[in-house]
Amino acid sequence: MPARTTDDQQVDSTLARSSPLARLVQAPRAALVWMKSNRLAALVLALASLASVGGLVIVTLRIAAGRQPEVQVTLQQCLEALDEGRYEEAVSLAETLRQQSQAEQQSGGALYVLGAAMARQAGEALLKERENKYLLAANYLEQARREGFPPDRQAEGLYLLGKSLYYSGQLAAGRPVLREALEFDAxxxxxxxxxxxxxxxxxxxxxxxxxxxxxxxxxxxxxxxxxxxxxxxxxxxxxxxxxxxxxxxxxxxxxxxxxxxSYADALVLRGQLLLEEARRLKTKKDPSTQDQQAAQAKFSEALQTLRSAEAHDTLSAQATRKAMYVTGLCLLEMGDTEAATNQFIRTHALYSGTPEGLAADLEQAELLRLAGDHL
Structure with missing residues (x-):
């Protein structure tokens, strides 16, 4: 075997240094040398590595926590919140219950809680909000009725549904429900x-x-x-x-x-009663002079009674607007068309958004039509 030359030894040395094993052995030593000569950079690098590891741990923990099973809402929890007057909580729980599986909804229980909470809140709401709340309650309770009220809630469910239908203006739909609710001893x-x-x-x-x-x-x-x-x-x-x-x-x-x-409203009704009695006397087949005089006396008494109703009215002015409208009718029956027209104009101007205001406007329009004035 020929002797190895110096060049061969240098090649072997270079190969040894460039082999993976050699680099693996020499890497820690080189890193240590670098760290000694670059201490600040090494410290920054170490801190960055530690932060990366910590972030990875946090992410891992969060993922693990997210995989924990969610707490299931029960119908009993919803009903307890409802019965204790915690309506907002009851609604929130019921909404969660609706998102769970259909089997856990327990025959319209979530819908019942939503409707019952809304109906009870409607009773405490401002007048302008009340009808809309009752309408929403009626929708929920009607759905709950179709799917089945919760056990032992049939009587109250029908009561709240019928009440909600009535106060949302659905009189015809509410009557049979209210009658059915009346069958329970509640x-x-x-x-x-x-x-x-x-x-x-x-x-x-x-x-x-x-x-x-x-x-x-x-x-x-x-x-x-x-x-x-x-x-x-x-x-x-x-x-x-x-x-x-x-x-x-x-x-x-x-x-x-x-x-x-209720006295102011009773006075308005008494005025209407006197008006009707006067009409009957006035429209007799052959009214006597005495009948005509009695009719005029009742018309006058009706006007006085209606003015008294306005004086006894509360700040709500419900009796006042009714009294003003009936006063116009009374004046019309007495044959004072001009005074009746002016009364209807005033009533409509003051209470245009009410049933009495609208009725007064119709009466006024009819009087103007009869007079040939289409303005």
């Missing part, structure tokens, strides 16, 4: 009678006879407060007037004392 039976009386007394398909029946059911409750009884008597007088039972209407009105909050 603490709100008296209120249901009152709602049914009002629902049957109004609307295009009103039924005064059934309204009177439910009004009797309402007034039969001996536990009624004085003010609640007075409101019931006022409702009864309105129904009796619609039925043409004038004597019974007068009797009901006489039971409402002057100190009652």
């Amino acid at each position: 603490p709100w039976r008296t209120e249901l009678h009152g709602l049914l009386a009002a629902a049957y007394a109004h609307g295009t398909d009103a039924d005064a006879a059934r309204a009177l029946e439910h009004n009797s059911g309402y007034l039969s409750d001996e536990r009624l407060s004085a003010e609640a009884r007075h409101r019931g008597l006022l409702q009864r007088a309105q129904i009796l007037l619609r039925l043409g039972r004038l004597s019974d209407c007068r009797t009901a009105l006489e039971r409402i004392p002057e100190q009652s909050s």
Whole structure:
């Protein structure tokens, strides 16, 4: 074997230094040398490495935490919040419950809680917000009824649904629901009678006879407060007037004392009663002079009664606007067309956004048409 030359030894040395194993062995030594000569840079590099490792740990922990199972909302939690008057919490829980599987929704339970909470909040809301809240409550409760009210909530569900339908202006739809709710022995039976009386007394398909029946059911409750009884008597007088039972209407009105909050409205109704009595005398087949004089006397008494109603009215002015409109009708019946027209103009100007204001505007337009004035 030939002897190795110096050049061969240099080649072997170069190969050895450039081999992976050699570089692996020499790397720590070279790094140590670099760190000694560049201490500040080495410190920065070490801190950056530590931060990277810490960030990786945090991300890993967060991912692990995100994989933890979510806490499931139960219907019982929703109902407890509802019953304790924590309506916002009840709504939030019910919304979460709706997002869970259909099996966990438990027969419309979440929808029931949403509707019940909305209905109870509507009762405490401002007047301008109340109708919209009741409308939303009715929608939720109707869906809950189709899917099934929660156990032991059938009676209250029907009561709240019927009430929400009534106060959102859906009288025809509310009547059968209120009647069904009345079949249960529940603490709100008296209120249901009152709602049914009002629902049957109004609307295009009103039924005064059934309204009177439910009004009797309402007034039969001996536990009624004085003010609640007075409101019931006022409702009864309105129904009796619609039925043409004038004597019974007068009797009901006489039971409402002057100190009652319903007294101003009772005076308006008394004015309407006098107006109707005067009309009957005036429109007799062959009215005598005495009948005509009696009619004029009742017209005059009606005007005085309506002015008294305005004087007894509260800040809400509900009785006032009714009294002003009926005053216009009374003047019209008395043959004073000019005074009646002016009265309707004033009523519409003051209460244009109310039923009485709109009715006054229609009366005014009709009088102008008859007079040939189409302005």
